[in-house]
Amino acid sequence: MPLRHALDHHARQRPDALAVAISDTRLTYSALYDRLKRLHAALAALPLQTRPDLLLPEGARNFALSIGNHAQAPTLLATALATPHAVTLLDPHWPDALHQRVLAKLPPDALFCLSSQTGLIEAAKRLGIPAITVDTNAFETFLTAPEDIPFTDPRAIFMVGFTSGTTSEPKAFARARHSWRASLEASRLAFALTEQSHTFVPGPLSHGITLYALAETLELGAAFHALPKFDLAEAHRAMAHTRRIVAVPSLLGALCRDKPLEQIVEITTAGAKLDPALLEKARSFFPRARIHEYYGASELGFVSLNTHGRESSSAPAYSVGRPFPHVELSLRQNGQEVPQGEPGTIFVRGDLAIDGYLWGGRNSGFRREGPWATVGDVGKLNNDGSLSLLGREGGMVITAGHNVYPQEIETALAEIPGITGAAVLGVAHQSRGQELVAILNGDTPLDEIKSQLAIRLPRYKLPRHFYRLTDWPLTTSGKPDRGRLMSWLHKKDPRLVPAAA
Template sequence: MPLRNAIETHARQRPDALAVCISGTRLTYGALHKRIARLNTALAALPAQLRSGFALPETGRLFAYAAGNHPSAAPMLSTALATPHAVALLDPQWPDNLHQQMLSKLPPDAVFCLSSQTALIDAARHLGIPAIRVDTDEFAAFEGPADPLLWTQGSDIFMVGFTSGTTSRPKAFARARHSWRASLDASRWAFALTDKSHTFAPGPLAHGITLYAFAETLEMGASFHGLTRFDLGDAHRAMADTRRIVAVPTMLGALARGAAQDQIIEITTAGAKLDPGLLGRARKVFPKARIHEYYGASELGFVSLNTHGPQSSSAPANSVGHPFPHVSLSIRHNGEELPQGETGTIFVRGDLAIDGYLWGGRHSGFRREGPWATVGDLGRLNSDGSLSLLGREGGMVITAGHNVYPQEIETALSEIAGVEGAVVFGQLHPSRGQEVVAIVGGNALIEEIRAQLALRLPRYKLPRRFFRLDAWPLTSSGKVDRAALQNWLKEKDDRLVPLSA
């Protein structure tokens, strides 16, 4: 069912039921529906920017939202989900110049941000784009009359998301409504959702796992609980009013401490493999919960699912589970399907994958082969039909739920004066899935390296550990021997000198 219909139905039948609570700011379904109607009218009245290769309905507008988990996210994101408008989700952690690049590349009809984001406001106004500060009276003044909502079409775009790539500019992709309608049909059954599935999702709404949990919860008529910023005390207070948690393993690990939380009966997690220690701890703190661990990607949607009960799992614990409902899997190499048990590139077929990127992506892992799509992950199908994830083409790193390409960080490091070569790896980490490790040559001070990287990259892409070496190991062809470096890291070879600020 389209989310417009679902929210309208909940508002009519249970107007006083809680829809959203973000750090104490609450909206009932009746109030949320009115806010959506007012924002829909105001957005439709905006002049439309000229954009090539990106079409919306005549009354639809593209707005950028950069205010993170500010309470204004609830009505703004709901408006994109339920009306002909679309949202471009700008990560508030991006450096200023990256925000400016995105505004130039795909000009929105308005930008919604915080008053502290002065560089973003200046860039928008320079481009002739209205900038509405959601933490001031401008936001309430922007809203129009609550006119009736229009129907949305499945082929309409409702979201522009961004995914990391091999360049400093994120790649943008568009999501059509039909893909999430199909996803919601599948996940409702897979995650056992009902109108009592009151959900706590503490992560950033600019990221897929949290935004999708927001949509899931509203469709069911349950209440969504989030935080403007993560605080463990606030998180435990929010959990007391919920029955479900949606979080990447890093945050789940923070929540899975202390006394047992018997009220939690469902947990959904993704972004990194659950290690046995965290799974065991989560089972202890949430003894009545089923833990749904899924594997997917922004470009592909859901791929596979492993559900862990108190004593057993639906698939081998070291696998990423069986194919998600309505999804078919194929392990392929050079366009040919490989037999069961052989390692190759994981391709998926279903209604959930994007068609392609709005720009970039030429050297990314995402590609299509007929009806099949992949992000370049490597794996194999086991005898029970479960999927084992073995690595990534090109060495993509997944850290705390984020996709990070080492080449992007290496490029940023190479731009720093005094750095003479850089190699970046992902290493296994007990809570983050992987952590980013950088090896550098040259004489640049670690303080300068960290400061310069912070200007170029979001925080989640910054290496957590640095090493320096005097001479690079080389292959017979004269290239840096990455395999040797990985072995040195593993063996703690003294040729790699740890750097600390």
């Protein structure tokens, strides 16, 4: 069902039910839907920018958003989800120069930002783009009398997102409404969601996993809880009113503090592999929760799912699960499927993927082969039908003539008791071409690590050097920042401590 219809239904049938809460700011479904109608009318009155790369329905506008988790963010994001208008999701942590390049490439009809973002405001002014600051009275002044929200074309674009992948310049992609409508239908069943699935999301609203959780929650008629910025005490207060958490693994681990929480019954996590130590920690801290760990990509949507119960999982814990509903998998090399157990590029076929990039990604990232789509991740299908990740095309390490995927070694390291984090990198070596280096978090003795790896991996896949690290650099999406780790290795940064035997 289109989200516009769902919100209209909730506003009529349960007008006083809580829709969104960010700290002290709370909106009922009636209040939220009224603000959507006012914002829709104000956007529709804006003059159109010249924008050949993004075609929108007649009367629709594209607005850029760079306000983090400000209290107005859910209203603006819900406007893109439920009205004909589209949103360009800018990362507030980007440098001014990158913001300026993106605005120039795809000029929005309006920019919503914070008054402190002076560089962004000046860039918009030079391009003739109206900038509305949401932390002043400018936002309330911008709103007009409410107008009914028209039908939203399922083929139309509702979001422009960005993914950096393996490059520093973000690649832009557009997502059509029909792909998320299909996703919502599939995830409602896969994650066992109901109108009582009140959801807490500790992460940034500009990230896909968080925005999708907002769409899921509002479609159900449940309450969506978020924070202006992460704070453990505030997070626990929010979780007291929810039954579900959606978070990347790093933030899920940060929530596992103090005493166990019995009221959480569903957890959804993605963005990085859930290592065994964190899985057990989450099971202990949320004893009644099922943990839905999915693998996917911004460009592909859902790919596979592994649901962890109290004592068992729907697929082996080392895997990323089995194909998500609506999705078919094919592991391919040179256009042909590879045998089971052999490494291949992961392709998906379904109705959840984008059509392509607006810009960037010519030599990396998303591509299609007929009806099949990939972002270049490499994996293998196990004997039980589950999928294991091995790395990414171009991320393979060639050492002494052997092809090695770092993800396979990281998975083996994560299975060793006491290891709570691991990254494996390939660095240049004069005679081997490349050699493997492991960076670890945990207090397991080095001799024990080496002996455990020797049981799990052939000799040529064993790292030559080991370093310990306690404070990991993370990307804005909560993943280990491999680029910075590689830089630290080259510079012999003292934060990387050689592991002693």
